[in-house]
Amino acid sequence: MDFHEGDIQHATKFTVKSGAQAASINVYNSGKLHVEGKLGDLKTWLEQLKESIEKGNGGPVALLPAEIEKFPQTLRDRVPECDDVILWFFQESLRCYKAESVAGAAFMLGAASEKAILLLIDTYAAAIADEVHRNSFLSRVNNRMISKKYDEFKASYAGSKNKPNDQVLAQDLTQFARRRL
Structure with missing residues (x-):
């Protein structure tokens, strides 16, 4: 859709x-x-x-677009390396949604999103070539709530001199970060 x-x-x-x-x-x-x-x-x-x-009775819970049923497989097809935990949480959110447990679905989607953000932050940290900068970044994100980790990631990425050469990727990440705010 x-x-x-x-x-x-x-x-x-x-x-x-x-x-x-x-x-x-x-x-x-x-x-x-x-x-x-x-x-x-x-x-x-x-x-x-x-x-x-x-x-005023909320959204039509029973009306789940057919395409969303295919999303786990579509994601797996487009991103073969997608983390299994992310897919599991998403599938679990679909089950909750179908059972009219909207809050449960929201929590499962939140867990999937959190896992994806944590993987992004870990990958970003591993890509920091300078050990001093990498350790500094890791010290700012370790033992923090996810929102604080994400804020530190955004700030570090914004100040990074080495960004992806692929402008589409660089722009998408920036646009994604803006939409989350």
């Missing part, structure tokens, strides 16, 4: 695409919601989401 967000006159338009299907939901400044698109699974899902929001 592909999601896009854009500003339109007096509203924000959220467009969802899956294969040839496309639908959108406009959220107007007044709070009014309007669903657009050809009749299909995506439009139906957005209409149910709209109804759920308007009734």
